[in-house]
Amino acid sequence: MSAFLFTPQAAAATLAKIRAAAPLVHNITNLVVANSTANALLAAGASPAMVGAEEEVAEFAALADALVVNIGTITAPQARAIALATRAAQQAGTPWILDPVAVGVLDFRSRVAVASLADAPRAIRGNASEILALAHLHARMAGTPPTGRGVDSQAAAAEALAAARGLARASGACVAVSGATDFITDGTRVARVENGHEMMTRVTGLGCSATAIAGACLAVEPDAMAACAHAMVLIGLAGEMAAHAAAGPGSLQAGILDALYRLDGGTVTARARIGIVAD
Numbered sequence: 614m615s616a617f618l619f620t621p622q623a624a625a626a627t628l629a630k631i632r633a634a635a636p637l638v639h640n641i642t643n644l645v646v647a648n649s650t651a652n653a654l655l656a657a658g659a660s661p662a663m664v665g666a667e668e669e670v671a672e673f674a675a676l677a678d679a680l681v682v683n684i685g686t687i688t689a690p691q692a693r694a695i696a697l698a699t700r701a702a703q704q705a706g707t708p709w710i711l712d713p714v715a716v717g718v719l720d721f722r723s724r725v726a727v728a729s730l731a732d733a734p735r736a737i738r739g740n741a742s743e744i745l746a747l748a749h750l751h752a753r754m755a756g757t758p759p760t761g762r763g764v765d766s767q768a769a770a771a772e773a774l775a776a777a778r779g780l781a782r783a784s785g786a787c788v789a790v791s792g793a794t795d796f797i798t799d800g801t802r803v804a805r806v807e808n809g810h811e812m813m814t815r816v817t818g819l820g821c822s823a824t825a826i827a828g829a830c831l832a833v834e835p836d837a838m839a840a841c842a843h844a845m846v847l848i849g850l851a852g853e854m855a856a857h858a859a860a861g862p863g864s865l866q867a868g869i870l871d872a873l874y875r876l877d878g879g880t881v882t883a884r885a886r887i888g889i890v891a892d
Contacts, residue, residue: 636832643685717746808849
């Protein structure tokens with residue numbers, strides 16, 4: 614695969630494709646972030662749909678351009694809906710991405726996340742602790758999986774890179790590990806994205822927004838690893854832009870939506886910090 618896919622110009626091209634196509638992104642997500650996720654997608658140029666009923670998800674997942682699955686506030690009915698949606702997405706060829714929120718901390722969500730991998734996600738995005746735990750559980754390793762503290766990671770992204778590569782090879786999905794530096798791998802190649810701002814850790818749901826934007830990128834960019842890398846550039850740049858004017862986390866959250874809306878090709882090309890680190 615061409616290294617050009619992991620350049621600022623390629624990330625700018627993906628943003629342009631989203632704006633031109635307005636891909637329909639089906640979200641089965643958690644109640645904390647549903648509104649902010651939908652608004653982030655709209656600001657980036659995609660068309661969000663928050664369809665979660667068991668009676669509708671399979672039909673809609675087959676119609677959508679991408680599916681985003683987030684298990685942050687998982688319930689038994691939502692788990693059944695996720696299983697129906699991911700199976701329908703796999704059968705229809707709809708790219709889908711898993712956000713394994715707090716996997717390894719609690720058994721039920723961990724079982725839901727591991728089971729969903731049988732339906733061939735195109736991508737997985739989580740923090741380092743989530744990726745370490747999911748890789749451990751998917752490989753059926755002995756012992757207790759490494760965990761974070763709720764949704765907070767106890768490890769740096771680089772510490773999860775080996776686990777991410779193994780999970781990518783075993784699942785067939787691109788794996789994106791979020792952190793101060795983001796690492797994205799398909800099991801062989803590794804890309805790095807260094808956009809973002811430390812204040813973003815003080816706003817809930819920005820990782821979930823990154824996953825949703827990755828869904829939009831997957832809808833227009835066939836290389837899943839490149840799509841995820843571009844998504845991390847877009848949300849990271851929006852955070853940088855918003856932080857310059859923010860008085861704190863509250864204004865940062867609103868500012869990120871404005872920044873996503875204002876992002877253009879010139880800004881992405883000039884400011885994206887993205888590249889391949891191993892191939």
